[in-house]
Amino acid sequence: MDETLVAADGKNLRAVLCQRCGCRVLSAGTATLATRELLLPSMKKKSSLADESNPDCELLAEHWLVHDMFTFENVGFTKDVGNVKFLVCADCEVGPIGWHSLEEKSNFYVALQRVRHE
Amino acid sequence: MAKSYDHLFKLLLIGDSGVGKTCLIVRFSEDSFNNTYISTIGIDFKIRTTEIQGKKIKLQVWDTAGQERFKTITTAYYRGAMGIILVYDITDERSFENIQNWMKSIKENAAPGVERMLLGNKCDIESRRKVPKERGEKLAKDHGIRFFETSAKSSQNVDEAFNALATDILMQMSRRAAHGLKDPVDLKSSSKKGSNKCSVI
Numbered sequence: 001m002d003e004t005l006v007a008a009d010g011k012n013l014r015a016v017l018c019q020r021c022g023c024r025v026l027s028a029g030t031a032t033l034a035t036r037e038l039l040l041p042s043m044k045k046k047s048s049l050a051d052e053s054n055p056d057c058e059l060l061a062e063h064w065l066v067h068d069m070f071t072f073e074n075v076g077f078t079k080d081v082g083n084v085k086f087l088v089c090a091d092c093e094v095g096p097i098g099w100h101s102l103e104e105k106s107n108f109y110v111a112l113q114r115v116r117h118e
Numbered sequence: 119m120a121k122s123y124d125h126l127f128k129l130l131l132i133g134d135s136g137v138g139k140t141c142l143i144v145r146f147s148e149d150s151f152n153n154t155y156i157s158t159i160g161i162d163f164k165i166r167t168t169e170i171q172g173k174k175i176k177l178q179v180w181d182t183a184g185q186e187r188f189k190t191i192t193t194a195y196y197r198g199a200m201g202i203i204l205v206y207d208i209t210d211e212r213s214f215e216n217i218q219n220w221m222k223s224i225k226e227n228a229a230p231g232v233e234r235m236l237l238g239n240k241c242d243i244e245s246r247r248k249v250p251k252e253r254g255e256k257l258a259k260d261h262g263i264r265f266f267e268t269s270a271k272s273s274q275n276v277d278e279a280f281n282a283l284a285t286d287i288l289m290q291m292s293r294r295a296a297h298g299l300k301d302p303v304d305l306k307s308s309s310k311k312g313s314n315k316c317s318v319i
Contacts, residue, residue, distance in 0.1 A: 020149065020151055030122070041155050042152070043151055043152060043156075044150055044151060044152060045150055045151070045152040070123060070126065070165060070176045072165050073166075073167045074164070074165065074166050074167060075165050076163070076164040076165075077162045077163055077165075078156060078159045078162060079159055081159055086156070086159070088156050090164045090166055092153075093156055093161065094151050094153060095156050096155075
């Protein structure tokens with residue numbers, strides 16, 4: 001965990017950007033660090049050596065959490081996958097970069113490993 | 119917590135299936151990222167933030183994702199929409215001709231004062247163009263609305279198009295406020311169950 005990312009109050013010190021195109025997802029100071037294990041499908045292409053039988057998912061634990069979807073500067077929501085909507089970059093649509101459960105109306109998670117910081 | 123924005127506008131993207139509305143995004147040549155999974159699920163809506171005349175505007179943009187046809191898009195879909203972006207593919211003549219049908223659908227189903235905009239999507243290479251820019255310009259002029267052609271290479275025109283539409287909505291709001299009129303879209307009453315489409319012409 002990079003210390004320069006989180007303020008003493010748990011807020012993000014730096015803006016959250018798309019890894020690929022740099023589109024601004026969250027402004028600085030708008031989200032709180034949350035630890036929760038969430039399973040997100042991979043957003044990278046499989047390497048030729050990868051085992052095709054393995055589900056291409058990653059368990060991610062560190063997230064930026066916001067409680068109002070309009071806190072996002074730019075973000076896309078996928079259609080429902082079961083009870084979940086995945087979050088993607090609004091410009092290049094790379095993702096999933098985050099996770100939202102329809103059962104938790106006011107929780108929106110963005111995985112730290114799926115974004116970069118300004 | 120105080121609201122972090124001044125206005126929230128709900129916008130719709132509509133057009134024929136296959137006009138490549140999802141191509142209204144930044145496109146990348148081969149890289150290590152994989153968009154297959156996301157494009158299979160499909161995007162429901164996007165939130166974008168822009169600033170116009172010193173006001174912070176949140177845009178909630180809904181995409182029909184291409185599977186709907188103008189006959190099946192109903193009042194419910196248009197409910198609450200303050201702006202509609204009509205999209206056609208410049209390489210697909212039929213998608214352009216169908217804009218007239220989409221216009222009709224909007225007239226029948228959307229709120230009367232809704233702002234509209236025409237967008238020619240240049241998803242593909244210029245050599246495959248079937249609809250000259252002038253035809254798009256003329257159609258938009260006939261309907262008294264703005265016209266843009268997007269570029270597949272950058273998101274610049276797309277942002278420009280969204281901002282132009284948001285500006286129009288903002289202007290319309292202040293005009294209405296000046297005349298003491300109600301907003302064209304009444305979110306409270308439109309969310310009532312069983313509210314019917316009504317056209318007061």
